Amino acid sequence: MGAAIEVRSLKAFYSGSEALHDVSMDMGANQVTALIGPSGCGKSTFVRTLNRMHETIPGASVTGSVVIGGVDIYADGTPAVEVRRRVGMVFQKPNPFPTMSIYDNVAAGLKLNGFRNRHKLDEIVEKSLRGSALWEEVKDALKKKSGASLSGGQQQRLCIARALAVEPEVLLMDEPCSALDPISTGKIEELIDELKQRFTIVIVTHNMQQAARVAGYTGFFLLGKLIEFDKTEKVFTNPSDKRTEDYITGRFG
Amino acid sequence: MLAPGSALPNNLPEDTSKAAALRQVGARPIAVRTSIANRLGDNGFKFLTMLCSLCVLGIVVLIVVELVSKSDLSLKQFGWKFFVGSNWDPVAGDFGALPFIYGTLVSSFLALLLSVPLSIGAAIFITELSPVWLKLPLSFLMELLAAVPSVIYGLWAIFVLAPLLRKCVQPPLGKYLGWTGLFTGPPFGIGMMAAGVILAIMTVPIISSITRDVMTAIPQTQREGVLALGATRWEMIRMGVLRNARAGIIGGVILGLGRALGETMAVTMVIGNRPEIQKSLFAPGYTMASVIANEFTEATGDLYLSAIIEVGLALFIVTLIVNALAQGLVWMTTRGTPARTRGQ
């Protein structure tokens, strides 16, 4: 089951300069939330604060609170590593581990955290690959083919399977389809629809039509601020803020 | 403050305690290491690798301490006169290092005189003039040149280079340019000239590869800008590339100098090993590195050994300064990217 995300007064900094200004929003469990906005508006930065990846950049910092499934992920005692086990991420450009087979890629998150049970691993790998609609295409060559030998779309689904294998509660997707062809994009969008039954999904996208297709809620970012956040239908057909309307109708961005 | 117009969906999961929420939503087959172990692992690893890095700094400290402490005797005995005295007499216990300093400087400058134009010329060829298919083999050959050990250069120099100089190069030089005083005396082959030539061959890879790196770093737009003004190829290279790469090229040359100053084996094998200062390039000489290589294990008496180590200390300090200067210049132009196999 997915977890709900509550963000309050979140600010993000790169070496002292403020990139996200006071963002607050609630993303419900098992919902798909899309984040749209022009380049450089802060949506990727925002998403990376949700799994504490933002702070891996030297000089980066965060103030405010993010509560996932009732837990404050930035609380003093909470280690970032554990947060990242619970909040999975799929990146813009598929990044399978190049020296590992398909099987090892999917199992990587588990193995590296000490999970050793052979049988269980096999089960989980199959379940994850089925979950990302890749199983049928690779089931015969799991250990023989390397992760990097697949096509772009397949690689991205492999990365999704890898993220699913550790069974997070939230899945963050940072423009997952921007490097893919339309057919692969379509497959992944179908996937998102199925996955939302098990996870809360936050997807950053440049493509407004995609947001309209997959997301129940949409947030519009501009220059580091969250301008509007509402049901997707409303944001696209009857936005409350003029800036949202301008972006949606293509006046800028 | 919730964003305007947002509505909380109504299927929030049941909140449980912090640890439980983070670890046990649903049946979890996965064991999670405790946060303490993770943090220990991270900090411990960082600490261990940091210790390894400190070893690099430790090496410099080690060398300085050893050299200074062991040359103490000689430092106290001779003071700064050590570096201006030209009498190296182990029997009488009198040590002056001037012949070695002279030999080191002359052989190194002779080497640079020969290698700098050739290295830069070759670098220009590889980066700007060479057809694409030739670039890779040529740069590979340069890397090989850089990797040949000093002792093999020396071996080749004794048996091939020196006889070549003796038979084909020195006689005409003596005949036509002997009036300069630089090419007088019997042509042994072995001597300052041989040392200079082999050092030149050895420094070419370094100077050339750094020049190439620096020239390649100049963006194409610079070259195109100059060409668009109607420049010939030479003018484009001079104005668009070399001028911008100047600092780096000078750094490369100084790096080559640093290498030449400290080069030991090849020079020792062909310089003739005579601690005398002579004007002619045909004459045998001695360098700081060579005297150490030859006489270190033969040194009788503490003062003798201490004097040799003092030469080593001087060599170390000089090459340290020269190399640091050169590295600084090169870093400025290539912005501190890691040194590839830049030639030893």
Add this chain to the structure above:
Amino acid sequence: MASNAIHTTTLTPISWTRKLANHFLTFFATASSIAVVIPLFAIFVYLVIKGIGSINLAFLTQIPKPVGESGGGMANAIVGSAIILAIASLIGIPLGIGAGIYLAEYGYNKLGNAVRFTADVLNGIPSMVVGIAIYGLIVVVQKHFSALAGGVALGVMMIPMVSRTTEEMLLLVPRMIREAAWGLGVTQWKTALSITLRTASAGVITGVMLAFARAAGETAPLLFTAFGNQFWNFNINQPTAALPLQIFAYAISPFDEWHRLAWAGALILILLIVAAVTAVRIVTSRGVMKGGA
């Protein structure tokens, strides 16, 4: 000068001096490249001509014969080098890789910059001074020359070399790969070892090979540490023969027979080094680590 006369542009030809300068440059650059490559070929050709005839079973299995007798080999030097290099690798490789990991993963601070700069500078100073320092530290204390001292000296030299190549190879691994692992909740140290280092492993190994090959060719630091030995020696606490030391000693000797052995030894040494350089070239040019399909 009718108003509807067609205006033609006249192209002024460039002056002959500029043309000459241009041709001269092309000539000079090409000639330089040739001049620079000739010694390399000359060295290789001579090594092969003079050395290949002498590489036979005797060479590889026997120790040098007394002066005046022909035959014999450099087996003791080859084995001695192997022993010394083994000791050197035990020191140089782990410490070098550790330092390289620190520089690549954590080293964006003053300490990292100081170490990086120092390593580059150390790679340029004469290797002999390391020999002098180890002489003071080990040989004087033990009161004799030894393979151990030689190994430590070469190992100390390997540390800055290996650390820089390791750092370079680790930095070639795209940040995205590390982020993928962090995103899965893998700790930083596990990511560095199991993911980053593993991905860069081909490159790191060839960097180590290169440092090893360079150390194998070093003579000067061994002059006052391992010192050399005309006979077999397997005791690391005794003076030991090494290939480059033997080549040096034989080259400067007055005996033709020993010269012959020197060429053969040099040929073996250069083959080892060419193999290492070529391997590095192949690995780094194929971009094995970028994760491309």
